Amino acid sequence: MPYRYLEDVATADVAFEAKGETVEEMFISAAHAVTGAMVERLDAVEGKEGVCIRVEEHNLEMLLFDFLQEIIYYKDARRLLLVVEELDIDRNATPMTLSALTKGETLDPERHPLLTDVKAVTMHRFSVEQTDGAWKATVVLDI
Amino acid sequence: MAVPAALKKITDTTWELPVSFKPGMLVPARIYATEKLISRMDEGVFEQVTNVACLPGIIDYAYCMPDGHWGYGFPIGGMAAMDPETGVISPGGIGFDINCGMRLVLTSLTLDQVRPELHRLVDTLFSRVPCGVGSSGFIRLSRDEFRLVTEMGARWCLKKGYALPEDLEMTEEGGCFAGADASAVSEKAVERGFDQIGTLGSGNHYLEIQVARPENIYDEETARAFGITLPNQIVVMFHCGSRGFGHQVATDYLKLFLSVTEKKYGIKVNDRELSCAPFRSPEGQAYFAAMKCAVNMAFANRQVILHRIREVFSSVFHRSPEELGMSMVYDVAHNTAKLEKHLVHGRTKQILIHRKGSTRAFGPGMEGVPECYRETGQPVIIGGSMETGSYLLAGMPGGREAFFTTAHGSGRAMSRHQAKKLFRGRKLQREMEERGIYVRTASWGGLAEEAGPAYKNIDEVVEATELAGLSKRVVKLVPIGNIKG
Numbered sequence: 322m323p324y325r326y327l328e329d330v331a332t333a334d335v336a337f338e339a340k341g342e343t344v345e346e347m348f349i350s351a352a353h354a355v356t357g358a359m360v361e362r363l364d365a366v367e368g369k370e371g372v373c374i375r376v377e378e379h380n381l382e383m384l385l386f387d388f389l390q391e392i393i394y395y396k397d398a399r400r401l402l403l404v405v406e407e408l409d410i411d412r413n414a415t416p417m418t419l420s421a422l423t424k425g426e427t428l429d430p431e432r433h434p435l436l437t438d439v440k441a442v443t444m445h446r447f448s449v450e451q452t453d454g455a456w457k458a459t460v461v462l463d464i
Numbered sequence: 465m466a467v468p469a470a471l472k473k474i475t476d477t478t479w480e481l482p483v484s485f486k487p488g489m490l491v492p493a494r495i496y497a498t499e500k501l502i503s504r505m506d507e508g509v510f511e512q513v514t515n516v517a518c519l520p521g522i523i524d525y526a527y528c529m530p531d532g533h534w535g536y537g538f539p540i541g542g543m544a545a546m547d548p549e550t551g552v553i554s555p556g557g558i559g560f561d562i563n564c565g566m567r568l569v570l571t572s573l574t575l576d577q578v579r580p581e582l583h584r585l586v587d588t589l590f591s592r593v594p595c596g597v598g599s600s601g602f603i604r605l606s607r608d609e610f611r612l613v614t615e616m617g618a619r620w621c622l623k624k625g626y627a628l629p630e631d632l633e634m635t636e637e638g639g640c641f642a643g644a645d646a647s648a649v650s651e652k653a654v655e656r657g658f659d660q661i662g663t664l665g666s667g668n669h670y671l672e673i674q675v676a677r678p679e680n681i682y683d684e685e686t687a688r689a690f691g692i693t694l695p696n697q698i699v700v701m702f703h704c705g706s707r708g709f710g711h712q713v714a715t716d717y718l719k720l721f722l723s724v725t726e727k728k729y730g731i732k733v734n735d736r737e738l739s740c741a742p743f744r745s746p747e748g749q750a751y752f753a754a755m756k757c758a759v760n761m762a763f764a765n766r767q768v769i770l771h772r773i774r775e776v777f778s779s780v781f782h783r784s785p786e787e788l789g790m791s792m793v794y795d796v797a798h799n800t801a802k803l804e805k806h807l808v809h810g811r812t813k814q815i816l817i818h819r820k821g822s823t824r825a826f827g828p829g830m831e832g833v834p835e836c837y838r839e840t841g842q843p844v845i846i847g848g849s850m851e852t853g854s855y856l857l858a859g860m861p862g863g864r865e866a867f868f869t870t871a872h873g874s875g876r877a878m879s880r881h882q883a884k885k886l887f888r889g890r891k892l893q894r895e896m897e898e899r900g901i902y903v904r905t906a907s908w909g910g911l912a913e914e915a916g917p918a919y920k921n922i923d924e925v926v927e928a929t930e931l932a933g934l935s936k937r938v939v940k941l942v943p944i945g946n947i948k949g
Contacts, residue, residue: 332506332534332876333668359597361909383722390715396598397656397708428598435907437880438597438666438949440711441560444718444736445536461536463560463711464667464880 323347324354327459330446335437336461344412347449347456348385348419349405355392355442356402358462361434366402368424377416382449384410384419385458389442392423396439400428437464467503468510471495477932480525481514488518488734494525496866496932501530501924504877508534509541515734516544521551521743523808523815527866529822530928531846531875531920535559537737540821540876543869546743548803548816552731553748554740555721555755557818558801560714561665562755563762564705565636565797566823566845566872568856569770571777572789575675575696575944581780585673586902586945588776593671593769594663595949596906598708601662603768610658611646614709617760621767628791631767633834635795636824639763641802644756650716653754657709657761662768664704666910666949668873670850671702671769673945680940686858687939689840690793699941700773700790701854703847704765704949705799710758717751743816752801759800766795793856794834794843798823798872804832806867817867825859825870825935833859844935846926848874850903851896851916853942855926862933870935874922883918884909896946905948914948 323340330336337354341347357363372395376387395401403425411418428435440463448459472480477496483489493513495502509532516538517526523545532541537556544557578585594601605613613620618639621627632639664671676697681687692699706713721739724747725731733739741747770792774785781788801818808815817824826833826842833842841859848854852874859868878886889908892915896903905911929935 326881328879328881330534330879331508331536332879333540334536335880383719386719394652394656394712397660397711398652400598400600430596430906434909435597435666436909437907437913440667440708441715443536443560444556444722444739447736463536 323350331461334461334464339458341456344381344456345408345410347458348388348410349408351385351389351458351460352392352405355389355439355462356404358439359396359436360402361436363404365433366404367426368404369426370401370424372401372403372423372425374421374423376419379416381417382447384417385449386442386447388419388421389460393439393441401425402428402433439464477928481510486514489514491517491522491525493517495528495532496928496934497530498924498928498931501920501928505532506534509539512539513542515738516542518734519544519552519554519738519740520731521547523547527869529871530925531871531873533875535821537735538818538820541871542820543822543866544818545867546816548743548814551743551816552740553743553752553801553816554738554818555714555718555751556737556739557820558714558755559799559820560711561705561799562710562714562758563797564799565762565766565795566701566703566847567766567770567795568793568845569700569773570691570789570791570793571698571700572694573698573781574694575698578673578698582902582945585776585780586904586947588780589671589773590904590947592772592776593947595947596666599663600659601768603661605658607654607658610654613661613764614646614649614757614761615644616640617763618767621764626771627767631770631792634792635763636797639767641756641759643753644760645753646757648750648754649713649757653709653712653716656712657707660707660709661765662772663707664769664949665707666907668914669704669949671947672850672943674699674701674854674941674943676939676941680942682937682939686840689837690843690856690938691791692939701845701847701941702766702769704769706758706762707765709761713754713758717754720747755801759797794845796823796845807864819869821872822869823872824868825863826868827859827861827863844870846871846873848922849916849919850914850943850946850948852922853940855922855940856938857926857929857935858938860933860936863935866934870929871925874919874925876918877920878918880913883913883915887912887915901943901946903946903948911948
């Protein structure tokens with residue numbers, strides 16, 4: 322899985338590193354790291370309902386921040402667990418735009434063994450970087 | 465874990481990092497801890513508390529309590545007082561879970577009476593008090609009614625029959641921060657929270673049935689004043705906050721502050737999570753008004769949960785809540801910013817106190833403490849791990865030097881990831897049951913993360929607060945039943 326949870330950062334919370342060969346892949350990995358912090362098995366989430374997410378920002382970091390925040394928003398506002406199917410980023414647009422097609426279903430503790438509620442994306446050590454042609458983000462979630 | 469070489473011991477329980485520790489520090493950082501606790505404090509605490517010391521308008525010190533651990537922005541266990549005229553307000557000094565707090569409720573039942581009914585009691589509470597990821601409550605409100613809740617706090621509960629007048633008296637600030645303005649809150653925040661009143665949430669949030677054993681009473685007279693009068697008396701403690709609503713309020717304003725901190729106000733911060741605005745600026749005032757809405761939602765949330773707890777006890781023991789002596793000891797907030805009057809350099813002054821994972825602990829005789837606690841000082845509720853127990857303490861006169869603030873919990877010693885590798889939820893539940901603690905959980909993985917050894921020793925933390933003169937131990941409360949979100 323192209324994300325991993327970090328052990329030695331932010332004792333009380335959940336930190337992760339998400340990677341991708343393209344910036345889009347990295348964003349998808351990061352979204353799945355967020356949902357993966359809430360339920361034990363992402364593959365148990367069925368694509369019963371589609372939700373389009375669109376965000377606009379002036380830089381990639383804030384674009385990722387807003388996008389992950391949308392995943393958290395749907396968990397509370399509509400009790401939806403979402404998995405990203407397609408994602409496009411237009412970095413040349415002003416502001417930059419992200420459009421994602423996500424699919425998911427209503428949270429059902431019987432079928433989705435719960436982990437921990439994610440409260441928010443924090444800005445603590447938040448970073449997006451491109452190294453050796455690959456993309457990496459580091460994120461600390463408030464739990 | 466290495467303690468910075470610059471850390472100076474001031475007393476047995478007070479440590480300081482001088483302004484020379486980091487460029488930009490305006491005041492020294494002060495950490496309350498015993499030698500043992502400080503030697504194990506994680507590196508994030510020293511980094512974060514000294515970042516706080518760089519914030520404009522900070523008074524005296526950037527503080528960290530003995531339960532301090534690595535958070536985001538402020539350390540957890542952090543506190544900073546700002547001059548409201550020259551200082552800033554920062555969502556990173558309050559946390560996303562605005563007015564996360566603790567409530568303690570008495571009963572006139574004893575262990576012998578509760579033990580035979582424990583499973584039924586915990587099972588019923590588990591089914592009646594929703595918990596876990598994204599859970600919603602039993603109260604159905606329109607968005608407009610919810611906005612009213614955010615402006616009225618526990619007063620709304622009183623109007624709707626979910627509270628007794630004395631509950632409000634026993635809640636910090638009467639269960640309502642004045643000046644909350646729902647127009648400062650986004651639609652998104654309302655959408656995230658309007659159906660979550662009466663829910664516990666998850667993570668370290670819990671509801672616990674506890675017992676006050678005679679051998680765990682440290683101060684009999686104060687215990688009596690707080691309502692602990694019977695040997696092996698049963699009490700109920702719970703820990704939760706403002707749910708998705710508060711989380712979104714904090715997120716919205718973090719984003720706003722990210723765009724103005726440096727660009728508009730020329731303030732440089734070492735961690736973007738410390739983004740802030742001058743307290744007297746339009747952005748600062750808007751956040752303060754919105755934050756108060758989240759504070760009030762949390763007070764209402766805990767009040768509705770208390771209503772449910774009373775219903776459950778009443779159904780299990782076939783007596784009314786009044787007959788069961790179910791009155792509140794107190795409700796304390798541990799993630800807030802508040803204007804309070806304190807003595808600053810010899811003069812009484814109104815200052816803005818950020819508390820993030822730290823608790824107000826007003827001492828004897830202070831205004832703002834219910835009349836019945838004027839002699840003892842304010843009850844302080846410090847939650848420990850579900851295996852080891854929690855404490856009821858009282859504010860002390862010595863709290864003055866930290867603007868009457870103390871710890872809020874035992875503080876994590878192990879990351880969640882590490883705890884999950886070491887412990888298994890189901891096994892832990894069996895082991896705890898063998899030790900007489902019956903646990904129900906919405907999340908086995910979450911339960912493993914909350915295992916006792918993942919936390920600092922609460923006995924050491926509260927002892928440190930007492931030695932430092934911040935809060936004195938009244939009684940240790942040990943769990944017999946627990947609901948984990």
